[in-house]
Amino acid sequence: MNNFIYENRTKVYFGPGCVKEFLVSLIKDYDTVMLAYGMGSVKKNGIYDEILGILIKSGKNVVEFSGIMPNPTYRKVMEGARLARSSGAQIILGIGGGSVMDCCKAVALVAYCKGDPWENYWERKGVIHFEPIPVGVVVTAAGTGSECNGAAIITNEEKRRKTGYDYPACNPRFALMDPTYTFTVPKEQMISGAFDSLSHVMETYFSAPDERNVSDEISETLMQSIIRNIRMILKDPQDYGARSNLLWESSLSENRLIKLGKQCDFACHLMAHQIGAYTDCSHGQAMAVLHPVYYRHIYKSGVEKFSRFARNVWKIREQGKTDAELAKDGIDALESFIKVTGLPTTLRELGIEDQKELKEIADSCHYSPGSYRRILPDEILKIFLECF
Known part of the structure; x- marks a missing residue:
């Protein structure tokens, strides 16, 4: 074996009912939650209503960031970063698959970074000298494994470049993984x-x-x-x-x-x-x-x-x-x-x-x-x- 250092800060909660059982305690220290999701499937399958209900019942100020597309774009990331700053979001809670999770991690990194985010963190492997906004994820689709790493694969439409690096500081703090949430995925x-x-x-x-x-x-x-x-x-x-x-x-x-x-x-x-x-x-x-x-x-x-x-x-x-x-x-x-x-x-x-x-x-x-x-x-x- 070659030498290595292993780190993974994401705490995983796996199994049916894990969202109802653990989400309240995981967000108890945050007043303003940015709720991020994709193009609307979570509203059709009931997952959005369930999670929003938990947040409202817990007295949270909910700021919604929706419309995250497959292959999320740098433009969408910058939109989310502006919203995170203006709303004072204390945690980003992403509901979805890899695209949503990647976008949330990118927003968390970009919101308060200095300099050109794309040049500093996507064009090359950068060094993060600050703590990104905490991210939590509710996984609804399997595939990318984005819930347990710090990578955010983003497409820069102007440069026609799709890339991303794994930054441990961007790992979600927690991942709620209820396999029944994937049942509506075709x-x-x-x-x-x-x-x-x-x-x-x-x-x-x-x-x-x-x-x-x-x-x-x-x-x-x-x-x-x-x-x-x-x-x-x-x-x-x-x-x-x-x-x-x-x-x-x-x-x-x-x-x-x-x-x-x-x-x-x-x-x-x-x-x-x-x-x-x-x-x-x-x-x-x-x-x-x-x-x-x-x-x-x-x-x-x-x-x-x-x-x-x-x-x-x-x-x-x-x-x-x-x-x-x-x-x-x-x-x-x-x-x-x-x-x-x-x-x-x-x-x-x-x-x-x-x-x-x-x-x-x-x-x-x-x-x-x-x-x-x-x-x-x-x-x-x-x-x-x-x-x-």
């Missing part, structure tokens, strides 16, 4: 989010060190479990066991635990971010399109780990195969699984209709230092064209 969205979780684990797993280590062994088990629970959701979207497992697996994939001692390869994620910056497509869907093609480009540089992926995750028998042959079989198994889930397999399905745009997107992608092999813009373009 099956397709649930599958997309679950695949995002799987991609987080794969991108941590497919990086050095490659000798036996705890992080990789946890990751193998986690990947098997995510795949199994996705299959269960495909059969029965209302399966509580599968929904609850996927919700917690989402957190485990991004609470920094499996990254301990790992270099992490986020090249595919960075490519997907830039596709999202240009198309506003679903992030999980973009990852499904890119992963098999990207892995076929790099597997020879990490053939030992890719063959282990085939053996330990997909249970493919060696039967006299070379490591390279076994590695290819593992990638084929991943691709077949993606097709079974019904996720997109081409960039056309994500809304990209003109190949000419692909070069601009490829040129905008950034390098991931943890990858087995550096992928330059020309090769990224080849990957995009193969995915088209």
Whole structure:
């Protein structure tokens, strides 16, 4: 294992009824609560009414920040920061999935920071010398794992850049995770989010060190479990066991635990971010399109780990195969699984209709230092064209 420092300040409350049981005590020290949510689904499913009722009954001054879109924009973050300052919000309570949680963390950081927030905290990894506004989250959709980290992935529409860094100071103080809140999430969205979780684990797993280590062994088990629970959701979207497992697996994939001692390869994620910056497509869907093609480009540089992926995750028998042959079989198994889930397999399905745009997107992608092999813009373009 490589050296590491582990930190996670988020306290998780998991299970049916956790919101009613714990929310009042968690917000008791705050008078003004900024209640943040997305495009209105929480009002349709009753979650908004339940939480607003708790806040009002507790005598809180509630300031609403609504309309947070999928792939939240920097413009929306700045709107929230202005509202937080003008209202004197003492805590931001986000209700939703990854987009809402990311936006809340970004608002908490930006509201009272000095200088240019984008330049200081998104263009590069900055240092936070102050305490952001406290954030609490009520998770309604699994996938990003944003509830247990300090990352805020934001799209700057003017710069056509989608990015974010994990700042421990921005971790939510608490995360309320009631799996029944995810029941109104459509099956397709649930599958997309679950695949995002799987991609987080794969991108941590497919990086050095490659000798036996705890992080990789946890990751193998986690990947098997995510795949199994996705299959269960495909059969029965209302399966509580599968929904609850996927919700917690989402957190485990991004609470920094499996990254301990790992270099992490986020090249595919960075490519997907830039596709999202240009198309506003679903992030999980973009990852499904890119992963098999990207892995076929790099597997020879990490053939030992890719063959282990085939053996330990997909249970493919060696039967006299070379490591390279076994590695290819593992990638084929991943691709077949993606097709079974019904996720997109081409960039056309994500809304990209003109190949000419692909070069601009490829040129905008950034390098991931943890990858087995550096992928330059020309090769990224080849990957995009193969995915088209």
